[in-house]
Each structure stands twice: as structure tokens, then as C-alpha cells.
Amino acid sequence: MRVQIDHTKNLVKVTGIQPFQLADTLYSGQSFRWKEIENGGFAIAAGNHQVKAWQKGRRLELDCSPEEARRFWAPYFDLKADYAELQENLKKDDPVMADAIAFGGGIRIMRQDLWETMVMFILSQNNNIPRIQGCVERLAEAGGERMSEPGAFTFVIPEPERLAEFSAEEIASVRAGYRGKYLIGTARRVCERGLPETREELLACPGIGPKVASCIELFGRHDLAAFPIDVWVMRLMNRLYGFDERNQKGMQAFAEARFGEFAGLAQQYLFYYMRSGLTD
DNA sequence: TGCCAGGTGATCG
DNA sequence: CGATCACATGGC
Numbered sequence: 001m002r003v004q005i006d007h008t009k010n011l012v013k014v015t016g017i018q019p020f021q022l023a024d025t026l027y028s029g030q031s032f033r034w035k036e037i038e039n040g041g042f043a044i045a046a047g048n049h050q051v052k053a054w055q056k057g058r059r060l061e062l063d064c065s066p067e068e069a070r071r072f073w074a075p076y077f078d079l080k081a082d083y084a085e086l087q088e089n090l091k092k093d094d095p096v097m098a099d100a101i102a103f104g105g106g107i108r109i110m111r112q113d114l115w116e117t118m119v120m121f122i123l124s125q126n127n128n129i130p131r132i133q134g135c136v137e138r139l140a141e142a143g144g145e146r147m148s149e150p151g152a153f154t155f156v157i158p159e160p161e162r163l164a165e166f167s168a169e170e171i172a173s174v175r176a177g178y179r180g181k182y183l184i185g186t187a188r189r190v191c192e193r194g195l196p197e198t199r200e201e202l203l204a205c206p207g208i209g210p211k212v213a214s215c216i217e218l219f220g221r222h223d224l225a226a227f228p229i230d231v232w233v234m235r236l237m238n239r240l241y242g243f244d245e246r247n248q249k250g251m252q253a254f255a256e257a258r259f260g261e262f263a264g265l266a267q268q269y270l271f272y273y274m275r276s277g278l279t280d
Numbered sequence: 281t282g283c284c285a286g287g288t289g290a291t292c293g
Numbered sequence: 294c295g296a297t298c299a300c301a302t303g304g305c
Contacts, residue, residue, distance in 0.1 A: 016283065125287040126286090131285080131302070175303085177299080177303095178302090179288095209287060211287060211288090271286075
């Protein structure tokens, strides 16, 4: 089935996208720039783009032009990829994964901007999702450019050049706690050396350790092999696959051996399934 | 009040 | 290396 984009009135209707669940994709913690709006919809911001989106059954409705839907949002939600086929391979001989996909098989890995992903996941460490979202919005308000089109979001996440020059007052207004100095330190490093191109360069940024680096690889460069291990994944690997909770090396090796180049997609299904509480 | 939140960095042995 | 602890902020 091919992705099809039709235009009626002020709405773009995207069909041929299954399996896709907008809500599960957003709730799965890949991006922190979205909010719930009327009629079960979502407002979503990415770079200097924003859209309102509703899912009606197997159809996705967007309040943007067909050009914007085709050029930006369909690729952003990775709608072209055949997730059904990926899922068949992941589920093979793995009943745990089959359950996770039965629960959250509509999740797709969004194609997010590298710099914005770095910022969001530096903020994510030892933090909770509502507060991460609040920090991202305050950061945009403190130093971001105005969005070129008005909407639910007014400001873009600041570029590294701007963030590198944040005053003490500006970074304090973000209320990011000790993560504020990581943001500025990473921005300065990016200004001097360019965006990180390897895992090593990611890990050299202040505030980016193994877990955040993996999230950035997975969500910010769409490297589906990256397998972030956080407290939920450790809990899951312990309960569902029998690993010792501290044996991260073993978990990494297991994920690579079993899920290979799509380990990160497997991680998202497992993470979302575990977070749902269904596994208790 | 005290604990927890999609961890990291510094500092031990 | 592997374990331990501080780190800002806010919600429950």
C-alpha cells in the first residue's frame, strides 16, 4: 500500500499508512515538542515547522498544505517505510516482542533534527516527561527564533550559536537545573567543532552519556540499530528476558544478536509496552 | 517529608 | 573497570 495524500478544504488526508498510531508514536517519548489539542488531536513542532494532526482510523489528517505534508510531515513520521515487514522479523521466535508489538505496533521512529534531539535528550536525563516538555518550551521562549507561521507553538528551539551565548538569566529561566550547563557546554562545542558525526563525538559533549547518545543516534539520525538502555529497559530485560538488572553489556549484546540493525525499533516497542504497566 | 524522574560526571577502591 | 554519590527542579 502506497502513502497517498489528498486535499479537501483546509485539511490534508494521508492514507495508506498502516501500521501507524499517531498517539502511540508521540506518547512513546521520542519527541518532547507536542501537545494534546481538541478532538483527540495533537499539535506538533519540529524545527521551524508545526502542524495540527488528528488520526481518524487508518487515516491521518493534517492542517497543512499538501506540499508541506508530502515534503516534511510524511517523511518526519517515517510513513514510507514498511513497518509490517520489520515487525514480522522482530516477532519471530520472540513471544515477548509479539506482545509488545500487539500493544504498540503503531509506533514509528520519527525522523527528527539532530541538534533538536541532542537538546531534548540532554534535558531528559533524570527528569520526567511533563517537566522535559516544560524545559523545552521555556528554552524556545528564552532564545528561539519566532516560528515563520503562527500556531500552537511560537518559538523554535534555539540554534547552537544562540544557546552558546545564553546569559545566566536566560538559562535560569529554562529551569533545567544542572542540565542547563550541559546545554550551553554542548552548544559551545558544536559551535567550535560542528555537529557530532560519530558516537565518540556525541559522548564527548557534556551531558551526553551512553543512554542519551543512543537516543540521539536512534531519534536524531534514524540509526535504527541504536539500543538505548534506561531504567525501564533494564527492568524489562530483567523481568521479561531474565537478565541481571546491572548487566547492561549482556543486554546490548542480546539486543544486537536478536534484533540486529533494527534493535532501536525493538527497544521502542519494548519500552512503550513496559511503560504501559501491562507487564506487571 | 521524602522519593522519583527515559543519567551523567567525578571520585573513590 | 565497577560502585557510589551529588546534581536542580517539581510533582505526588
